[in-house]
Amino acid sequence: MISETHIVLDHGSGGLLSHELVVEVITKTLGDRHLGKLDDSAVLDCPPGRLAITTDSFVIDPIFFRNGNIGKVAVCGTVNDLSVSGARPLYLTLALVLEEGFPIRDLERILEAVRETAREANVHIVAGDTKVVRRGEVDKIFINTAGVGTLDPRRPHPSVHRIEPGDKVLVTGPLGDHAIHILSLREGLGFEDRVQSDCAPLNGLIAGLIETLGPDVHFMRDITRGGLGTLLNEVQGGRPWRIEIRETDLPIKRETAMAADMLGVSPLYLANEGNLCVFVPEGAASRALETIRAHPYGRNAAIVGDVVADRRGDNGDSGYSADSRSNDVDTCTHPVVMRKTDGSLDVVEFLRGAELPRLC
Amino acid sequence: MISETHIVLDHGSGGLLSHELVVEVITKTLGDRHLGKLDDSAVLDCPPGRLAITTDSFVIDPIFFRNGNIGKVAVCGTVNDLSVSGARPLYLTLALVLEEGFPIRDLERILEAVRETAREANVHIVAGDTKVVRRGEVDKIFINTAGVGTLDPRRPHPSVHRIEPGDKVLVTGPLGDHAIHILSLREGLGFEDRVQSDCAPLNGLIAGLIETLGPDVHFMRDITRGGLGTLLNEVQGGRPWRIEIRETDLPIKRETAMAADMLGVSPLYLANEGNLCVFVPEGAASRALETIRAHPYGRNAAIVGDVVADRRGDNGDSGYSADSRSNDVDTCTHPVVMRKTDGSLDVVEFLRGAELPRLC
Numbered sequence: 001m002i003s004e005t006h007i008v009l010d011h012g013s014g015g016l017l018s019h020e021l022v023v024e025v026i027t028k029t030l031g032d033r034h035l036g037k038l039d040d041s042a043v044l045d046c047p048p049g050r051l052a053i054t055t056d057s058f059v060i061d062p063i064f065f066r067n068g069n070i071g072k073v074a075v076c077g078t079v080n081d082l083s084v085s086g087a088r089p090l091y092l093t094l095a096l097v098l099e100e101g102f103p104i105r106d107l108e109r110i111l112e113a114v115r116e117t118a119r120e121a122n123v124h125i126v127a128g129d130t131k132v133v134r135r136g137e138v139d140k141i142f143i144n145t146a147g148v149g150t151l152d153p154r155r156p157h158p159s160v161h162r163i164e165p166g167d168k169v170l171v172t173g174p175l176g177d178h179a180i181h182i183l184s185l186r187e188g189l190g191f192e193d194r195v196q197s198d199c200a201p202l203n204g205l206i207a208g209l210i211e212t213l214g215p216d217v218h219f220m221r222d223i224t225r226g227g228l229g230t231l232l233n234e235v236q237g238g239r240p241w242r243i244e245i246r247e248t249d250l251p252i253k254r255e256t257a258m259a260a261d262m263l264g265v266s267p268l269y270l271a272n273e274g275n276l277c278v279f280v281p282e283g284a285a286s287r288a289l290e291t292i293r294a295h296p297y298g299r300n301a302a303i304v305g306d307v308v309a310d311r312r313g314d315n316g317d318s319g320y321s322a323d324s325r326s327n328d329v330d331t332c333t334h335p336v337v338m339r340k341t342d343g344s345l346d347v348v349e350f351l352r353g354a355e356l357p358r359l360c
Numbered sequence: 361m362i363s364e365t366h367i368v369l370d371h372g373s374g375g376l377l378s379h380e381l382v383v384e385v386i387t388k389t390l391g392d393r394h395l396g397k398l399d400d401s402a403v404l405d406c407p408p409g410r411l412a413i414t415t416d417s418f419v420i421d422p423i424f425f426r427n428g429n430i431g432k433v434a435v436c437g438t439v440n441d442l443s444v445s446g447a448r449p450l451y452l453t454l455a456l457v458l459e460e461g462f463p464i465r466d467l468e469r470i471l472e473a474v475r476e477t478a479r480e481a482n483v484h485i486v487a488g489d490t491k492v493v494r495r496g497e498v499d500k501i502f503i504n505t506a507g508v509g510t511l512d513p514r515r516p517h518p519s520v521h522r523i524e525p526g527d528k529v530l531v532t533g534p535l536g537d538h539a540i541h542i543l544s545l546r547e548g549l550g551f552e553d554r555v556q557s558d559c560a561p562l563n564g565l566i567a568g569l570i571e572t573l574g575p576d577v578h579f580m581r582d583i584t585r586g587g588l589g590t591l592l593n594e595v596q597g598g599r600p601w602r603i604e605i606r607e608t609d610l611p612i613k614r615e616t617a618m619a620a621d622m623l624g625v626s627p628l629y630l631a632n633e634g635n636l637c638v639f640v641p642e643g644a645a646s647r648a649l650e651t652i653r654a655h656p657y658g659r660n661a662a663i664v665g666d667v668v669a670d671r672r673g674d675n676g677d678s679g680y681s682a683d684s685r686s687n688d689v690d691t692c693t694h695p696v697v698m699r700k701t702d703g704s705l706d707v708v709e710f711l712r713g714a715e716l717p718r719l720c
Contacts, residue, residue: 014585015629015711019594041414041445043511048408054401055453055506056489059497085401093415093506100717127506129416133717137419139497146415146453146487146506151403225374234379269375351375357460357493 007102012132025104026096026128029111033118035091035126042126044091049153052087054078055146061358062185063110063140066192068199070143071113073360076201076273077224078147079121083203084220084276086157086210087149089121095129095144102140110141121201123147155215162218165241165309168285170278172205172298173198174251175228176270179359180259189262194255198297200274205295209278212291216284222276224360227269230351231277232336242335245305245348268338269351271359279307367462372492385464386456386488389471393478395451395486402486404451409513412447414438415506421718422545423470423500426552428559430503431473433720436561436633437584438507439481443563444580444636446517446570447509449481455489455504462500470501481561483507515575522578525601525669528645530638532565532658533558534611535588536630539719540619549622554615558657560634565655569638572651576644583635584720589628590711591637592696602695605665605708628698629711631719639667 002024003017010017027034036042056077063070075092082089094114098107118125151157177198184191202222210217223231228250232243252267260267274297280288285303292298329337334347362384363377370377387394396402416437423430435452442449454474458467478485511517537558544551562582570577581591588610592603612627620627634657640648645663652658689697694707 009715009717010713012585012717013711013714014587014631015590015714016709017712018586019590019710041412041442041447041507041509043445043447043517044411044413046406046411051404051406051451051508052401053404053451053453053508054487055455055504057455057457057491057504059457059491059493061497082401085403087401087403091411091413093413095415095417095504095506097417097419097502127414129504131417131419131718133419133499136496137421137499137718138502139493142457142498142502144415144417144455144489144504144506146455146504147401148411148413148508149401157403225372226378227374230375230379271374349376350379351373352377353370354373354375355369357369357372358491358497 002104005104007098007100007104007132009100009132009134012130018130021130025108026111029108030115030125033115033125035124036128044126047150049150052082052085052149052151054081055144056081057142057144058360059142059358060182060360061139065181065185065197067196069110069113070141071110072117073199073273074143074145075114075117075121076199077360078145079123079201079203080222082147082149083206084158084222087151089123089147089149089203091126091148092118092123093127093146094125097131097133097138097142099138099140100132100135117201121203158217158219160219160235163279163307164218165307166282167218167279167307168282168303169243169245169305170280170288170292170301170303171228171251171275172278172292172301173272173275174253174256174300176256176260176267176272177253178273179270180256182359183263184259189259191255191259195253195259198272198274200297202274202276202297205292205297208295209288209291213280213284213288216280217278219279220276223272225271226351227271228277229268229348232348233350236335242308242331243305244308244337244339246339248341249302249304251300251302265354268348269354273360362464365464367458367460367464367492369460369492369494372490378490381490385468386471389468390475390485393475393485395484396488404486407510409510412442412445412509412511414441415504416441417502417504418720419502419718420542420720421499425541425545425557427556429470429473430501431470432477433559433633434503434505435474435477435481436559437720438505439483439561439563440582442507442509443566444518444582447511449483449507449509449563451486451508452478452483453487453506454485457491457493457498457502459498459500460492460495477561481563518577518579520579520595523639523667524578525667526642527578527639527667528642528663529603529605529665530640530648530652530661530663531583531588531611531635532638532652532661533632533635534613534616534660536616536620536627536632537613538633539630539716540616542719543623544619549619551615551619555613555619558632558634560657562634562636562657565652565657568655569648569651573640573644573648576640577638579639580636583632583637585631586711587629587631588637589708592708593710596695602668602691603665604668604697604699606699608701609662609664611660611662625714628708629714633720
């Protein structure tokens, strides 16, 4: 039994109320997903192999949305970050920063989502930390999860260095749904029932894909802040090939496109929380698509573009000439482009100046 | 070159400014302490053995103090948490939540402290995350570090389950200095020059102690929030022995005692950030003390108490009787006690009702 209904400063003092909060609320709600013993560190067995380690803080606003909450996002984000490196996620840490006055019932709902998502992803919460700050020093609750996974040393893990010209670019779901759901709730746009967050742990989908394709999974990354557009620019990173995506093939819900238009942003730059970008060789692309679509979180997957050898544009012109079919894009200085529905090329740059904070 | 002098919302967008902040400020300042490759997860080699995993968020106020800052505390806290479990700290993650408007020069100073402390502790920062929230949604900067270390499988690691009656209780430094330094700065008490924070990475001291004593290091924990008093109550945790400490043997600076008195709290409940409580068998206690005192961070170490077999009190009375020498403490219901300078016994309970937020 916990003696308070709302968080007070002494829940973070390290003293009696801290102890009560950890025992009566946090570890009790996490249930079988919690492996820690309230020691400073959890000591754990770990299968041999290389380690993947990641961290992510979650500051999403609002903390509760129609089909999830900050606890679900906090588990999904870190599970997905580990999984795209080819690792099997094993252990998560959970660090809470709580505002004085935060309702303990809300904390329990968040921890229930942590537990259920961790159960789905088959990861354990092994260490935790709780800090309380005064009213106005944090907005309700921020969560950090760090994650540890292992990589099978017998097979090459997906890496940006394994991308090759000729590779196909796939996405596993519609672009921007998470961002539109959250922004719609926050800004009162009215789309929140028609566009739900895609927040999901993708380690099952990824494990199936690696099982089927093996080393043909050249590279994966989950599409989060900055959207597909920024992801492709980071992946290209000055490497000697370019990426061309096709507007017509991008899976985007009609309502998402409408909302993005109202907000003056492109779905290319909107965040997802359960959507991957995958690079595979051409010969493996249809098998990859089939495998992804067979998974509940990948039903709307699509092949959306190509990695092209020649950074000069597909007319084979030399150096800094423009692309012959569009006459408006220099693909040497702009190595990520989108073929529009009218056949012209658009530059896809890094996201800049959108000011869309707290989507995750 | 970074184009802004203060944090703007788009530093957290995942887009161009995020990329610039990570490349031009964060990884550049972390220098050789940074092993990550800006991928979602760092993939790392790890020596065989068991893993220790921990996490800690840091919300200290003020973020800069006389002999350190939030960056130093964030590395020390997690290094120490790993080390007391008997692990060798290897890898840290670093997650920043920044308030819009935060000066980038301050961020650099904090990251410089992260780098230098990580260098001293010989750990690497392997993965990071940066979120930006609007003004007023966080107070300046919060940092989370999670840590991974390995345990040598050939020797038993320190654990609360290895504490035995007859063990001696040691502390490696004066109680409460970190808390008094921070509270003095925050409340304007005027002690901040005479009492400095003891914030330090203790993995070197701990490695030396384990090297010398081996399995005789029964248990260690760093004294943080809640102080020694709370730590001893957590350690006792209903086990069939009691702990008796001696007031006269507790290392407490005169200025710390004065400041604590002004604040109406006992140094027994004040936080340190570079101070350990260690349990060793009686026969190993003087060797432990000598080893700890030989280390620069352990010069003021002391043997401060004992683990006593009988929870009923040292007069051998049965059940719920009071201690014969004090006649005021039932050591069965109060298994952590302090023998005061006048010979009487005081109950040492969990810290309650101190309301001392943001000391780490």
